Each structure stands twice: as C-alpha cells, then as structure tokens.
Amino acid sequence: MMSVTELTKLHGSPEPYAYLDEVSKREVRRAILKALALPGHQIPFSSREMPIARGWGSGALQVTLSVVGPDDIVKVIDQGDDASLNAQAMRSLIATTAECEQTTRTVEATIVQSRHRIPEIPLRSDQLLVLQVPQPDPLRRLAGNAATAAALHAEGDHTLAWLERYEDEVRRGGGATGAGHPVMVNGAVLMGPSPIPPYDIPRLDDLPHPVLFGAGRLARVMALPPHSHVRPLSFDDRPFLIPDAGVACAGCNSMTSHRIESTVRPGTWWCSDTDYCFSNTRPKS
Amino acid sequence: MYATLASSTAAVKNARRLALASSTQSKASVSEQSLLVHQICAEAGIWAPDAASRALEQSGGELGRAVALVRVWAATLPYADAKTVSEDDIEITRHLSAAYAEIPGGQWLGPSDEQAPRLLTWLDHIDPVDVESERRSDLIAKTNSPGAVTSRRSDVRRVRDLIVEESTEPSTPKGDGPDPTRAALTAPFSRLGRLAALARSETGALVSFSSVVMESRREAILLEINSSIVHFDVAHPRTGNQCRVSEVPIVEAEAVTDILIDGRASLVLGYGVSLGSLERRAIAIAVLDAVLQDGPVTLTLDDGVITSAFDGLSATGIVEHLRLPHYVSFAAYLSSIENEEDLEQ
16 A cells, blocks of 8 residues: 555646646656667557647656756747747746746757757757657548557558559659658658658657657557658659748748748748758857 | 747737737626626627526536527527628738738737637636736737737738639629528528538537547648628618717637549638637638538548547647647648649649
8 A cells, every 4th residue: 555655746846847747747658768779650659638728738748847957948930930829838837847048049959849840950869859740640531540540550441541652653753742741761660650740750860859740639649760761652753742832931042941831921031940040040159 | 020929028928918818897796898708609699698698607517508598598589681881890900821921011910819728727817917007909919910900800901812823713692591590491501501511510529520520631821810800880860870880809710721623633712700719710611611522521420530529628729739830831832732833834
C-alpha cells in the first residue's frame, strides 16, 4: 500500500515542473524511446487532457514538456510563423512552466515545436524538432477505420496509399497531393509526416537531428531518429514534384524558401518561415 | 509583415477580457448572455434569451428539457413571414480566416478566450472585469488588426470571393427556404431546407458527425468565420416606421472540402449559420453542408468513432481546430489543383 506522502513524492510538487507530473512525463518518454527504436511507427500513449484544446497541438506539447529542461531554449511556430497566436500561447506555456528561455530565432533554439512547417534554416544535431500531428495514420482515411489500417501497417500492405498515388497520377499528373504527402521511412514503414507542404517532404531525409511527432487527440507519437532514410511515396518513374512560386520573396528576395502568395497584395509572395525571412534582412552582426 | 493573427499580447488580453465581460456580466447563475442560453436558443431555433434562461431554470439545468420547453412555447406563438436581413444591418465583431494569412478587412479576434490556457481556478473571485470603464466597442476595436475600418457585413469582402475560380460554383440559393417548424421536409431536402434543419440541430450531434466526416476527407479548410450582431428592424404596425425589435448574435462559417467533379479535384463550399455565438455549431454545419453537396455520406460506426467522435473534447477539438491558420496546407492544395488544370490545358 502506498502512502499519501509516497504518492506525493512520486507525483512531484503540487505544481509540477513543466506542467505534466513525473509519472505522465515518464510515460510519454517511454513512448518516445519506443518510437525512436521503431522509426515511423505509430506508438500509442495515454494522451493527457492538456490546458489547450485537443487538435491544437496537445500531442506535440506533451512531447515537448516531457523532454524540456531548464537549460533549453524553446521556439514554437505555426505555419512557419512565431507570431501566430496559437504558437505564442504554447511557447509562453512551455517557457513559464519549464522555467526556460524562449526564442523566435531558429539558430538559438534547442527545441523547435512546429505546426505544419520544417524551419527553413536547417537544424543542427544538437537541436530537436517536434511536429504537431492532427492525423498520424495515412492509411486510416483510405482503409475506413483504424483497426483495418493497423492491420495493413502490420502486414506492410501499403496498396491503398499506392492506389491513391496512382489515381493522383491519372487525374492530375502526379506530383504533390497538397499537404502531408505520405513518406516511406527506411524503406519499410509508411508514415504520415503531418500536413507539411510538399516543399518540406524531401527535407525530412537524412536529418542530423531527431524529429518527434505528437498527435494528442489520437494519442500517438512517432519519431525519426537522426539520419533516417525518408522518401516521399512516389513511383520510380514519376518524380515527386514540388510546386515553386517562381517569384522571389517580397520581404527578403529569397528564391529558395517556401513562399505563400499574399491575398491582400496579390502577386507578392512571402516566406512562410518568418524567422528565416527576418534573418535574411536583419543586419549581420 | 506577413503573419496571421500576429501576436499582439494586448489583442489576446482584450479578446479574453471581452469574453469574460460577457460571461460575468450578471450575478445570476444563468445570465442572459451565457453561452448555455445561446445554445438553447440555437437548438430551439428561436432567439429568445429570456425564455431560454427561464427554461433552463425550470428544467433544473437539463439542457434537453430546456430546449424542449422553448420549442414548445415557440410553437404556439403568432407566426410572421420571414424577413431578409440587409447586410448593412449586420455588425461583425469577429472575423477570421484559416485559409489565408491575410484577408481583406483584416483578421479580427473579437471576444474570445480560445488562446487562454484551459485551467480551472479555485479562486472565488475571478479578476473583475471593469466593463463599465471601457466601452464594449472600444474593446472590440482593440482586438482588431490595424487597417480594419468598418465592421458592417456589407463592407467586408467575403473570403470565398478569393477562390471563386477554384471552387465549384455553389448553388447559392436566394430567398426563403422551408421553415422546419412549419414545413414538412421530405428527403432529399433542398440545400436551403437542409441548412435550416442543421441550423437548429443538437450541438453535440453536429460536432460529432462533422468530426467523423472530416476523417474521410483530404481537406477541410475554414475560409471564414464571423461573429456578428444582427440589428433586426420591423415596420411599426401603425406608423410604418422601422423599429428595432432585436439585436441577435449569430455565427457564420464558410468551409471548403475537397471534391471530385467529373474526376477532377476541386473544392466545394459549405455554409453554416447559427443563432448565438457558439462557433463550433456554425463550423460543423459548414463542413456538413460542403460534404453533403457531394451526395449522401455513408458513415461507419466502430471503435475509432467512439474515441474520436463520441468523446466531446476530442470531437470539439478537431472541429474547432479548423479555426487555426491552415494557409500553408491550403496553398499546397490549391497549387495541386492548379497543377491539374495546367495539365489539362
């Protein structure tokens, strides 16, 4: 029988460090370790009710809070933008509860939590990328239900995803499917990389740093350990196409970044990664 | 700079204060402004906040019974013909798009506590909101982005106009639809009939079904969401002068989902409107309207649905997350459609 004192000790202080109590953190960490050991696999974890809405980054937030320490410097972006309200609210929640620094500069951050973009400036091996995931299973929509999809994954049966690529090929000449194009990890595991744009898909390959994926609503984590082999799901004779703006960023003149057209000033394109855009125009010190 | 809902801490604070101001206005346990009252009015299909709070009290807080009380009461009221509201009489208090980073007229936060942490406080006294010292309209103005000059619906461009060439030509019905309280709807409904039935549907059902439907789609993007106040005038029976009889809060949402038209990938536009200010109702209706224009949907009931659609927080989360910016994925989807069009030319 456990005493209240022991329970309290195990649970941590009344206001736990980094919001989650130690037991919950340990569980998320175990899932992360398992995910790193099985790159691309969806690992279930008992997702906690978080102080933000489910589907708003609650999974990635649990991942970040489970790995963050007082020496970390945290950056959170939404669509590449540090100033987005949701990103700002989470950044402040993480920094406050974990008593750590926050930044908007990719180069300064030790942990970058992101919704639907991989930062434009490549991360180093001492940095960590945490991606928010709304729907972790690329087969679920196609198979119609989660149980069938799980069985297909277990059998390595990716027919439905290939069939969809084929239909895309016939209908629209292949190329990108919009955001979140499915990828093959280490040639074996089919993974949904979260709704990142086609531009970011090839950038998942052979990264020097780990990438952790958190889906809070559907209670799954996934991981790519450093130097994972990641390829978009596409036919050998039909290369994966990345649409290009063809117009330089109106802010920093970049021709290589991922750019989005302005609706207020049609014809002008802007980097979706605001820190990258700023760092190009910021005076070099 | 190019940013959606650029974080001005002041804007978030003011949005929260506005939301708190509405919820703590009355000392009574159920104030007329309570969102619960909005929900009862919406599900009853009549804007009658005083009747709704009375019904809530008489039902002991049982929502289903309260809605029934109001619907039964309303069924015996004298019936007037529908009157079309002019867009000049709709005052927008909140105006957001998830599809684009910037929209004509600007992104306005309005009253909202969506970004405030969801933490229960055990303090007896919640930070008193001094609404008297600051006019509501001042607070609303402070949550708006610079450049917003007007809040009349007729002056604010609809976001759907930006994608009109991509989207399917939606059957934009004009005029009165059948009133579900008076007409016998027979399937298949007209789109107007369906929208009328959805507008007074039960909130939980709308959100659950919408979350299930979204699971089977590639894209569901919220083009626009507005909270507005409709100033409703009628002609005085004797003098014929226009008299203001009510100021009705409404939420409007427009969402697009992917659709195949003659084998071509495209978008279909859905519209949702609800009485009151419960945004998830309007978002869910817009998603369902879009999907149903593609024809009937076959739904599966399985264990996955139990965790994702029957769990209120989970279903609400996925429906409300449509409010978050999606402009990167939406741009990617639009570009894949354009890719297809180029191929055909």
